[in-house]
Amino acid sequence: MPELRKKYPFDVIEPKWQQHWLANKTFAAREDTGKQKLYVLDMFPYPSGAGLHVGHPEGYTATDIYCRFKRMRGFNVLHPMGWDAFGLPAEQYAIDTGTHPAITTCKNIDTFRRQIQSLGFSYDWDREVDTTDPEYFKWTQWIFLQLYKKGLAYEAEIPVWWCDGCKAVLANEEVNADGTCDRKGHKEVYRRPLRQWILRITKYAERLLADLDQVNWPESIKEQQRNWIGRSEGAEVDFKTEDGATLRVFTTRPDTLFGATYMVLAPEHPLVEKFKNPAVEAYRTAAAKKSELERTQLEKEKTGVFTGAYAINPVNNEKIPIWVADYVMMGYGTGAIMAVPAHDTRDFEFATKFGLEIRPVVEGGDLPFIGEGTAINSGLITGLPTPEAKKKITAWLEAQKLGKATVNYKLRDWLFSRQRYWGEPIPIVHCAKCGTVPVPENELPLCLPEMKDYSPSGNAEPPLAKATDWVNCKCPQCGGPGKRETNTMPQWAGSCWYYLRYIDPQNAGAFVAKAKEKYWMSVDLYVGGAEHAVLHLLYSRFWHKVLFDLGHVSTPEPFMRLINQGMILGEDSRKMSKSWGNVINPDDVVREFGADAFRMYEMFMGPLEATKPWNTQGLEGLYRFLGRVWRLFCDEDGKLLVDDSTPTAALMKVLHQTIKKVTDDTEVLAFNTAIAQMMIFVNEVTGQETRSRALLEPFVLLLAPYAPHLAEELWERLGHKPSLAYMPWPQYLEALLKESTVQIVVQVNGKVRDRLDVPVDIPKEDLEKLALTNEKVKESVAGKQIKKVIIVPGKLVNIAAG
RNA sequence: GCCCGGGUGGCGAAACGGCAGACGCAUCGGACUUAAAAUCCGAAGGGGUGUUAAAACCCCGUGCGGGUUCAAAUCCCGCCCCGGGCACCA
Numbered sequence: 001m002p003e004l005r006k007k008y009p010f011d012v013i014e015p016k017w018q019q020h021w022l023a024n025k026t027f028a029a030r031e032d033t034g035k036q037k038l039y040v041l042d043m044f045p046y047p048s049g050a051g052l053h054v055g056h057p058e059g060y061t062a063t064d065i066y067c068r069f070k071r072m073r074g075f076n077v078l079h080p081m082g083w084d085a086f087g088l089p090a091e092q093y094a095i096d097t098g099t100h101p102a103i104t105t106c107k108n109i110d111t112f113r114r115q116i117q118s119l120g121f122s123y124d125w126d127r128e129v130d131t132t133d134p135e136y137f138k139w140t141q142w143i144f145l146q147l148y149k150k151g152l153a154y155e156a157e158i159p160v161w162w163c164d165g166c167k168a169v170l171a172n173e174e175v176n177a178d179g180t181c182d183r184k185g186h187k188e189v190y191r192r193p194l195r196q197w198i199l200r201i202t203k204y205a206e207r208l209l210a211d212l213d214q215v216n217w218p219e220s221i222k223e224q225q226r227n228w229i230g231r232s233e234g235a236e237v238d239f240k241t242e243d244g245a246t247l248r249v250f251t252t253r254p255d256t257l258f259g260a261t262y263m264v265l266a267p268e269h270p271l272v273e274k275f276k277n278p279a280v281e282a283y284r285t286a287a288a289k290k291s292e293l294e295r296t297q298l299e300k301e302k303t304g305v306f307t308g309a310y311a312i313n314p315v316n317n318e319k320i321p322i323w324v325a326d327y328v329m330m331g332y333g334t335g336a337i338m339a340v341p342a343h344d345t346r347d348f349e350f351a352t353k354f355g356l357e358i359r360p361v362v363e364g365g366d367l368p369f370i371g372e373g374t375a376i377n378s379g380l381i382t383g384l385p386t387p388e389a390k391k392k393i394t395a396w397l398e399a400q401k402l403g404k405a406t407v408n409y410k411l412r413d414w415l416f417s418r419q420r421y422w423g424e425p426i427p428i429v430h431c432a433k434c435g436t437v438p439v440p441e442n443e444l445p446l447c448l449p450e451m452k453d454y455s456p457s458g459n460a461e462p463p464l465a466k467a468t469d470w471v472n473c474k475c476p477q478c479g480g481p482g483k484r485e486t487n488t489m490p491q492w493a494g495s496c497w498y499y500l501r502y503i504d505p506q507n508a509g510a511f512v513a514k515a516k517e518k519y520w521m522s523v524d525l526y527v528g529g530a531e532h533a534v535l536h537l538l539y540s541r542f543w544h545k546v547l548f549d550l551g552h553v554s555t556p557e558p559f560m561r562l563i564n565q566g567m568i569l570g571e572d573s574r575k576m577s578k579s580w581g582n583v584i585n586p587d588d589v590v591r592e593f594g595a596d597a598f599r600m601y602e603m604f605m606g607p608l609e610a611t612k613p614w615n616t617q618g619l620e621g622l623y624r625f626l627g628r629v630w631r632l633f634c635d636e637d638g639k640l641l642v643d644d645s646t647p648t649a650a651l652m653k654v655l656h657q658t659i660k661k662v663t664d665d666t667e668v669l670a671f672n673t674a675i676a677q678m679m680i681f682v683n684e685v686t687g688q689e690t691r692s693r694a695l696l697e698p699f700v701l702l703l704a705p706y707a708p709h710l711a712e713e714l715w716e717r718l719g720h721k722p723s724l725a726y727m728p729w730p731q732y733l734e735a736l737l738k739e740s741t742v743q744i745v746v747q748v749n750g751k752v753r754d755r756l757d758v759p760v761d762i763p764k765e766d767l768e769k770l771a772l773t774n775e776k777v778k779e780s781v782a783g784k785q786i787k788k789v790i791i792v793p794g795k796l797v798n799i800a801a802g
Numbered sequence: 803g804c805c806c807g808g809g810u811g812g813c814g815a816a817a818c819g820g821c822a823g824a825c826g827c828a829u830c831g832g833a834c835u836u837a838a839a840a841u842c843c844g845a846a847g848g849g850g851u852g853u854u855a856a857a858a859c860c861c862c863g864u865g866c867g868g869g870u871u872c873a874a875a876u877c878c879c880g881c882c883c884c885g886g887g888c889a890c891c892a
Binding site: 218219223230253264331337408409410533604605606612617618620624625676678683687747750752798799800 | 804805806807808813814815816820821824825826827828840841842843871872873874885886887888889890891892
């Protein structure tokens with residue numbers, strides 16, 4: 001494809017202003033109590049080897065326009081950028097090539113920084129953070145220790161995916177649906193219990209749920225978080241096995257206790273051990289091999305085995321059989337249920353398949369009836385409607401010490417450790433005498449050891465276990481021999497609190513200075529992809545609340561307002577992917593059309609939140625628009641055309657309409673319609689002879705947040721000192737927007753019959769008379785009776801006739 | 803299965819009770835040019851009546867079917883399709 005002739009010298013202008021902004025620290029933020037603060041945050045990227053994707057600049061441009069706009073409106077804006085740089089690809093590359101992940105990471109960050117800077121975003125680059133920088137992760141480790149000291153971090157044996165072929169732990173997403181290993185296709189993948197670090201996020205479940213009401217987030221994201229937390233109210237009830245052991249269950253329907261005809265234990269339930277029975281053993285082993293997917297989606301048909309044992313129902317002392325089935329999950333409730341097939345779809349299916357008794361105890365519909373109704377055949381609660389029945393039976397259980405009202409959450413504690421090299425070391429020492437001992441805070445950061453070989457050790461130990469010089473250490477408490485924790489933190493850790501570090505990135509004595517934190521928090525606007533709807537946002541909120549409880553931060557919630565930018569699809573309306581060959585490279589776009597055209601096109605494509613396909617011809621349209629703007633100011637030799645003529649009233653009106661529309665729309669992030677209005681303005685002025693300064697100068701300021709390089713250049717050529725970044729935003733004059741006449745639509749029965757040009761302040765009566773005497777109206781209502789005349793001042797007259 | 807979004811010209815979209823399709827792309831016509839590109843000016847939802855041509859006028863149109871209203875893309879009810887998330891949570 002031949003190089004297009006440039007429509008304006010963006011290739012000169014853009015680097016010029018990027019350097020100007022960097023050299024002059026134009027966008028450096030300082031605490032300034034005289035101004036209203038505004039903290040606008042982008043979700044920082046993982047600097048992958050593939051470089052920037054066109055999806056990244058979408059959100060970044062949106063926040064950049066908003067920040068530039070707000071600066072001109074007098075706000076003190078904090079707008080930083082950084083790198084979420086720990087992650088698997090660099091580690092895998094290290095395993096394959098022996099290159100230290102830090103080298104790969106550094107190289108990728110340089111690429112990302114160059115690409116991001118080539119788009120002219122107004123970040124305060126002095127605040128750049130990198131999660132892999134020891135000066136950064138020192139504080140990630142410090143926060144972990146605060147969690148640990150507060151009893152929110154603990155160790156437990158929990159099952160993780162283990163691949164015998166790879167001799168390594170696999171992440172959930174590395175296990176295929178068919179139970180094979182996604183990395184090498186090995187078949188010997190199963191869950192095996194391993195010691196893990198876990199964070200007690202469930203302790204914050206209630207507040208994480210309740211405080212969602214405080215934040216201005218998309219309702220869908222809040223809903224996803226609510227569902228993830230999954231609060232449900234019910235009761236725990238103690239059944240007894242025949243040999244006297246307690247078998248505790250959780251139920252949301254204690255009112256159906258009299259309908260329990262059998263019990264089910266999850267295969268992993270500890271009590272299952274007691275039933276030495278080959279069928280049970282076989283079932284258990286098989287269940288351990290099934291992937292989560294098989295256990296849930298693929299396995300429509302329920303399976304299970306009878307243990308041979310019985311439990312006693314505490315409400316009626318009835319003996320009911322105990323089964324093991326994998327439709328009961330160990331991770332929820334107590335891992336055991338009382339099955340009430342008459343009133344639970346799953347139990348009903350199971351009971352039907354295995355011929356178990358189905359006993360109705362709630363009246364109200366066909367079985368399985370899961371709704372509310374009236375209790376029947378239920379002893380002391382017979383005859384009560386469901387809500388009362390629940391209350392009464394729960395009170396009775398409590399009085400008998402057989403159970404109690406309980407709230408349960410789907411949310412599980414956060415599995416925090418990874419059997420990986422490229423992550424923050426968990427700052428804990430294991431000592432035979434003292435147990436787990438935190439690394440003293442003054443010894444942080446605890447850095448990763450240099451290694452020759454980054455591959456997993458093969459005996460379920462993380463790669464760090466091979467760095468014996470590093471692992472063996474003194475116990476900080478007793479001075480005896482100790483061993484360092486060899487698990488590392490997950491990628492989420494660094495991104496849990498980066499928004500706080502931006503506030504005070506160089507601070508060596510604290511993760512953030514109190515006064516600065518108080519000034520800048522909370523984040524006023526947070527923009528990023530919807531893929532982080534649950535985990536990143538939930539984990540951040542959790543850490544933030546812990547820091548809040550410890551008095552380290554001043555707000556209960558980190559992100560007051562959240563917006564998800566929509567996905568950008570390929571030109572073929574499919575997800576951009578190498579395999580489709582439809583990936584657009586930002587570098588190519590910038591080289592050919594310039595950053596300003598790129599930015600404006602991405603904003604013009606449609607509403608920020610919408611998913612929309614890329615269209616290179618659409619991009620060219622915006623490029624053409626910027627060329628038109630350029631020619632409004634300069635002739636072919638770049639000579640300024642602007643004069644000091646007085647603009648016509650009509651053009652002044654367009655200008656002020658444009659100021660109003662661009663102001664209002666930018667404020668609510670409706671960038672596409674703001675750009676459309678600027679196009680209308682340019683179309684109007686292009687058709688005129690004069691190039692009035694009074695018209696064009698305010699326009700440059702309106703354009704500045706959108707096409708900042710071009711605007712700065714024009715501003716300078718207009719004879720101003722750079723930069724315009726803090727020039728006051730133009731104000732529109734209401735008086736200039738007023739029309740003297742207005743076009744009124746005349747409808748008959750809702751159909752437009754004519755249009756009238758009338759004075760804006762025409763009295764209603766006159767308007768009605770005009771409408772009724774109108775020739776076309778008379779035609780339309782001929783032979784009909786006029787029933788009603790509706791007059792909407794300044795808009796229309798509608799005559800209902802029939 | 804459940805919970806969110808969303809269906810408007812050839813395409814991206816705008817309008818969010820009051821003239822449907824602003825703005826842009828693609829298309830077509832004109833000007834400029836030896837010619838093209840670029841640029842500028844103009845046309846354009848579909849169908850019909852009309853006329854030398856135009857003007858003008860009429861009808862139909864916002865996924866489908868109902869409803870509310872003087873007036874519905876917009877509000878209500880029921881369905882269909884597309885995208886995203888969750889998924890045996892007791």
